[in-house]
Amino acid sequence: MRFNRTHNIDEIKLDMIGQKVILGGWVEDLRKLGKMTFLTIRDVTGIAQVIVKGELNAQIENLNRQSVLRISGTIQGTKAKDFDYEVNAEKIEVLAKAIHPLPIDPLGRLESNIDTRLNSRAIDMRNQKTASIFKLRHHVLSSIRKTLIEKKFIEINTPKIIGSASEGGANLFSLDYFGKTAYLAQSPQLYKEQMTIGLERVFEIASFYRAEKSHTGRHLAEFTSVDIEAAFMDYTDVMSILESLILDVYKFTSINCKEEQKIIGHEIKVRSSPFERITYSNVFDEVKAAGVKLEFGDDLLDSHLRIVGEKHPGFYFITDWPLKLKPFYTREKDDDPSLSRSFDLQYGYLELSSGGTRLHDSEVLKSRLREQGLDPAQFVDHLKAFDWGMPPHAGWGLGLERLMMTLTGIDNVREVILYPRDPDRLTP
Ligand code: AMO
Numbered sequence: 001m002r003f004n005r006t007h008n009i010d011e012i013k014l015d016m017i018g019q020k021v022i023l024g025g026w027v028e029d030l031r032k033l034g035k036m037t038f039l040t041i042r043d044v045t046g047i048a049q050v051i052v053k054g055e056l057n058a059q060i061e062n063l064n065r066q067s068v069l070r071i072s073g074t075i076q077g078t079k080a081k082d083f084d085y086e087v088n089a090e091k092i093e094v095l096a097k098a099i100h101p102l103p104i105d106p107l108g109r110l111e112s113n114i115d116t117r118l119n120s121r122a123i124d125m126r127n128q129k130t131a132s133i134f135k136l137r138h139h140v141l142s143s144i145r146k147t148l149i150e151k152k153f154i155e156i157n158t159p160k161i162i163g164s165a166s167e168g169g170a171n172l173f174s175l176d177y178f179g180k181t182a183y184l185a186q187s188p189q190l191y192k193e194q195m196t197i198g199l200e201r202v203f204e205i206a207s208f209y210r211a212e213k214s215h216t217g218r219h220l221a222e223f224t225s226v227d228i229e230a231a232f233m234d235y236t237d238v239m240s241i242l243e244s245l246i247l248d249v250y251k252f253t254s255i256n257c258k259e260e261q262k263i264i265g266h267e268i269k270v271r272s273s274p275f276e277r278i279t280y281s282n283v284f285d286e287v288k289a290a291g292v293k294l295e296f297g298d299d300l301l302d303s304h305l306r307i308v309g310e311k312h313p314g315f316y317f318i319t320d321w322p323l324k325l326k327p328f329y330t331r332e333k334d335d336d337p338s339l340s341r342s343f344d345l346q347y348g349y350l351e352l353s354s355g356g357t358r359l360h361d362s363e364v365l366k367s368r369l370r371e372q373g374l375d376p377a378q379f380v381d382h383l384k385a386f387d388w389g390m391p392p393h394a395g396w397g398l399g400l401e402r403l404m405m406t407l408t409g410i411d412n413v414r415e416v417i418l419y420p421r422d423p424d425r426l427t428p
Pocket of ligand 1: 167186189212218219220223225227228351352353355356395402
């Protein structure tokens with residue numbers, strides 16, 4: 001049996017009337033009218049109407065929707081209002097039969113809740129809205145890579161099974177590694193910093209793991225992080241890179257993902273620059289002014305960020321955070337060492353990214369580890385590299401799923417990752 005096709009559905013044009021084609025795809029609908037069946041078949045590029053006549057009908061007798069067919073036929077004009085042409089079938093091969101009923105209706109006419117859809121993700125992907133989210137995600141990734149490569153960043157892959165924590169001790173998944181305890185990486189932080197020695201500008205796009213028991217619409221136990229690290233840069237430099245990356249993603253997808261936006265039902269609006277930059281101190285004042293009890297140096301909770309997000313609905317940076325709120329590798333400000341050269345990128349209340357300038361002196365780094373209650377002995381391998389010519393450097397990590405939430409206007413992160421992992425979900 002042969003499986004190949006001559007055309008994708010979107011390759012069929014009106015000037016091909018009279019031409020023979022072989023299509024392959026999934027039965028979306030079957031309507032029998034006397035001795036004729038109107039069949040619609042969908043592949044990843046589009047949908048086509050097929051006319052099945054006479055004895056050929058026996059081939060599709062009792063066939064359920066979502067079965068897989070290979071159809072040979074001739075392109076002809078049509079009276080149907082939803083199609084420009086139709087295919088007059090000459091041969092039909094059933095390549096796979098689908099059951100009835102399916103666990104969910106892939107056409108979305110019968111709505112299913114998100115848990116039922118996630119439990120049947122493969123068939124959920126035949127829903128055009130779901131498929132459009134992941135086609136959009138693909139374009140977002142390709143835009144991100146394009147921007148970073150143009151800015152001379154080199155793509156790397158760091159280990160996900162690691163021997164000690166990268167972001168301090170909390171929120172680590174541990175596992176047995178040939179009789180030793182290993183951990184799943186929370187971020188590529190230490191490795192990406194070390195790679196600035198040899199490669200100067202690096203980026204990674206990969207899954208990372210956080211053992212947080214968070215039941216929110218924005219936390220995952222396994223999320224996708226876009227990370228960069230760059231030698232000879234300060235936090236303001238990497239903020240500019242992040243800003244232009246976001247602007248590029250918005251521009252690229254607004255132009256190249258028209259169909260996806262239509263199906264998702266959310267228009268991607270090109271953003272203007274520069275993004276507003278507000279200091280932690282300004283944000284502190286705004287939250288206090290709203291009547292909230294807060295001490296300078298307190299972390300900003302979700303409830304605080306919701307207040308700030310109301311005033312600043314789009315993208316904005318919160319800069320110069322109190323040093324004690326930021327990870328041990330963060331560099332202090334020269335004029336006020338209680339503050340740090342750091343930032344978060346926000347979209348309203350939602351944190352999309354954090355980053356900063358890093359310490360690059362091993363002695364300072366060791367004392368900072370101690371100040372934060374961490375043991376420098378746990379970081380020997382990392383600290384060694386700081387004596388091998390560590391350049392000043394800065395970087396950030398951006399949550400890809402959270403960026404997808406801003407692009408789709410969907411407020412549940414589980415919609416924008418294939419098989420979400422959260423405290424209640426480990427399968428499928
Ligand atoms: P941070 O821990 O702030 O920083 O993570 C960076 C970004 O990753 C995303 N993110 C998450 N997304 C979904 N679910 C989660 N559980 C989750 N945790 C984080 C967020 C967040 O802003 N090493 C630093 C980055 C750096 O300084 O380079 C880090 O990991 O969008």
